[in-house]
Amino acid sequence: MRPERPNRFLWLAAPVLAAATPAAVQSASEAARSPETIFASRCAYCHDDGGWGTRALARRMPEGEAALLDRVNLPPAYTAFVVRRGIGAMPQFTPAELTDEELEALANWLEDRN
Amino acid sequence: MSVLPPGLTQETFDQALAEFRAAIGPQWVFTSDADRASYLDPFDIGDQDDHASSAALAPSGVEDCRKILEIANRYRVPLWPISMGKNLAYGTAAPEMRGSVILDLKRMNRILEIDEEMGTAVVEPGVSFFDFKAELDRRQSGLWMSGPSHSWGSVIGNALEHGVGYTPYGQHAETICGMEVMLADGSLVRTGLGAVEGTREWQAYRWPFGPGLDGMFTQSNFGIVTKMGLCLMPEPEGMAGVSIRIPDRGDFRALIDTLRPLRMTDVINAPYTIANGWRQITGGRVRSEVWDGPGAISRERMEELLAERGQGWWSVIFNLFDSPAGLDLRLEKIRQAFSQNIPGATIEVRRWEQGQPKESWMRQDVSLAPLGVVDWGGNPGGHSDFGPIVAPLGDRAEEVYAIIERRFLEYGKDPWIGMFGISSRALIFVADMFYTRTDAEETERCRRLFRQLCADMTGIGIGLYRTHLRFMDDAVAMHGWGDHALPKLNNRIKAALDPNGILAPGKQGIGSWNDKEEEGQ
Known part of the structure; x- marks a missing residue:
């Protein structure tokens, strides 16, 4: 049994949400998102400690x-x-959800961390 | 390997693709094998390639959609619109007809309005439940989202597919209040009071002067829904989470007849979920850890496993929404009804009041929890759901349950059955078949089981709530009254609105290109 650890992505949640703008909100900007942002908003639900993927x-x-x-x-x-x-x-x-460029950056970021 | 839309040559399709690229930008036309693979159904109950797409297009807005439709009409390219493409267990992003081009609306992802005073919102198709919840939180909104059990999907897509949630607003199609729809000829329509210039009432009332058309664009292929209004629930003063265990298998009829009046009088003011024994023994493990015998997990073994967890043959869970005093009254009525009708039932209650931290039983956080059970039967796992709509009458529900359980056991599958009291007058059964996707014998057996159940249900006058792509024609064939008058009407509407049949041919069995060939059109 692994020891309980705090959620490592709580610190990422604030900047992700703060990126939204008030009126008509684009829920995911078409400007390339950073690997950290993508991991926190698209991967961590399952691949963080305790997620079903983990x-x-x-x-x-x-x-x-x-x-x-x-x-x-x-x-x-x-x-x-x-x-x-x-x-x-x-x-x-799909590539509309995560572009090839974002996927490449995410994959490299994951490798560099390990 | 190249896949083509039916009836098109490679040369003609290449010309159409060139026009799509010029219209919306080459980076938003996906044709590589890897890109097309991302639109396959990962949980298909058979060969994924049966529902392979020939390409995918990702428009940025309604003007891009209009350009795409003009080209598709000219070349007779069938399009399969998706919003988030996470219709998991029902086909995910894959098209009914092999060779269709995916029209991926993910980039149309604006939350156009959240009206705190009116309790409504207007969103585009690419807004997921994750996105929507994040925006409500960011605004510190006093409105709550009703989400399904997994949050990856689209708010619009889930409502259009008649998805369900766990609040008083849990019938998501019922929360629709106005749509903007692009028809196959590129014309743009706003339904309901959205047709009035400068209106403030688009989301206020769904019945305009004339027919209410919102419903005809749900589970259909009559248009592309580009915007949708939906009603949101104000945060309640309090909640109670109720969990009921019923030990005796023979109490099923009494259970249904106890819940119905409570739901119909709004004492239970949100959908309830009933789980049978097999459904309760799953969490936190895989099937091979508890059963290595042939066929379905035996009833004896299942009862052992229930006893280990202290669970009864049936469980019921639901949440109540009211002020603390109102919750007390509701709980008292529920306790009285169960004590009178099912004395062996045990009732556990958790409470929450405004201002307290939210807890997981409230189902107010986003989640991907259902993905955790996909590998229950084997890896790589998949599942498909058989979903009849049944009147919540003890006799009727028992009749349907008995047939489904018997057939599952006969076909060697665990009868993993839930029942959702979605409204006061409808129970939706969700009987899940879990399978190892790479096991061709098992997936073929599941398809036979599904079709056997379609025949069984047709025999007693029952229809389905939703199906996987593979069973669209089976499900629509169950609507035989008046020599299939309703399916025929749907096809007549389809022919009038989309004469080239380019929008999602075959969805819900409407406007299938196979039908056209058979009818010599």
Whole structure:
């Protein structure tokens, strides 16, 4: 059993929400979003500690590597493939939802963190 | 491998794609294998390629949609509009007809209005429940969202597909108050009082002078909904979360007949969910951890597992919304009814009042929790839901339940059945088939089970609430009254509004290109 840890993305939530503007709000700007923003708003629901994705990966990953940010080896090409094709119970993301450029930056960011 | 729209040559399709690129920008026309793969149904109950798209287009707004429709009409390119494309278990983003071009409306994602005084909002198709909740929170709104069990989908898309939530506003199609719709010829229409220039009342009242048309654009292919008004619930003074356990399997009829009057008199003022035994033993594990025998998990084993968790044969959960004093009155009536009709039932209650932190049982936070159960039957997992609409009468519900449970066991599938008291006069059954997607024998068996159940339900006069793409024609065929008069009317409307049949052919069994070939059109 892993020790409980605080949610690592709470600090990201404020800037994500603050980016919205009052009147007619574009819920996701077409300007490229940073990997941190994408991870917090699109990945962390499942891949943060305690998320269902983390729990599912705990069944088949080495101990301590179930959370994506704890992964020792996460090649960008693999991340890009999984995001576009889905894997296991994870549905895929379309290019209208996450552009190729954003996906590449996200995949590189994930690799650099590990 | 290249996939083409039916009837088009590669050369003609290439010309159409070139025009789409010129119209909306080449970066928003997706044709690569990887991009097209992202529109496949990850949980398909068979070969995903049966519902492969030939390309995807992502317009930025109604003017882009109009340009796309003009080109599609000229080349006879079938389009499959999606909003977020997360219609999970019902087809996700994939088209009914193989070779259709996805019209991905994700980029149209503005929250145009949240009216705190009127309790309404106007949104575009690409607004997800995640986005919408974040904006309500950002504004510190006094209005609450009614979300489905997973929040990745579109607010508009879920309402259009008759999705459900867990508040008094949980019948999402009922919360629709005005639409903007682009028809196949590119004309733009506003329904209801939105047709009055300069109106303040578009979202105030859904019945205009003349027919109310909002419903005809739900679960249909008569137009592209580009904006939608919806009613939002003001934050209640308090909530109570009620959880009821019923140990005895034989109390099902009494349970339905106890809940119906409570719901009809609005004592229970939000949808309730009934779960049978198999549905309650799932959480936090996979099937192979509890059963390695052939066929469905036996009733004996299931009862052992229920006992381990201290659960009864049936469970009911629902939330109540009222002032603290009002909640007391509602709870007293509920306790009285159960004590009189089902003495063995145990009732647990949690409470919340305005100003206190929200808790998970309130279902007021965004969630992706249902994805966690997809691998229950095996990895890579999938599921498809059989969803008959049933009157909440003890005899009737028992008749339908018995058929579904028997058929599931006969086909070697766990009868994983929930029932949603969506309104005071309708129960929606959701009987889930979980399968390993790569197991062709299992998915084929599930398809046979689904079609067997369609035949069974047709025999007793029951229709469905929603289906996966694969069963659109099976579901529409269940509407046989008057020599299928209603499906025929839908096809006549379709032919009038979309004579080239370019908008979502085959959706809900309407305007299928196969029908046209059979009829020699």
